[in-house]
Amino acid sequence: MQVAINETAFHLQTCLIDLSGVEPHLPALRRHAEAMSGSQASADAYTGALLEILATDSSILPAGSSSKVGLFKLYNRLYANLFNQDRREEDGYRQLSWQARQVLFLVLSEDFTIDETADIMDMTASEVEAIVRTGGGATPLYN
Incomplete structure (x- = not known):
């Protein structure tokens, strides 16, 4: 499935990303990102950054996990590297x-x-x- 993500959704330039396995989990990821970052704007920025990374190389999703666990694990690594x-x-x-x-x-x-x-x-x-x-x-x- 191809999904257009534009700057109103995640403050990104318009791009096409194959989200076949992770698309159903994006609302939960955004909710989680907001709880961790403290604001919807930050959550959208972190989620958008993660999607940009996945658009470049979807093979970085951790293997051996469900798509939801893999997506959250990848988000956790990104967020942990940004903050102490x-x-x-x-x-x-x-x-x-x-x-x-x-x-x-x-x-x-x-x-x-x-x-x-x-x-x-x-x-x-x-x-x-x-x-x-x-x-x-x-x-x-x-x-």
């Missing part, structure tokens, strides 16, 4: 590490399994389970 993974994000209620925030969002909001999340994050399933179990080490809202 140890920084803290203020979400108005508590501070979470970038990694904990990402893990919790993948599992709780995007319905990825523990194993899929571990694959996306390049972590072990035990590490992901520990973050989910402890809420990422967040300070409880109420005592």
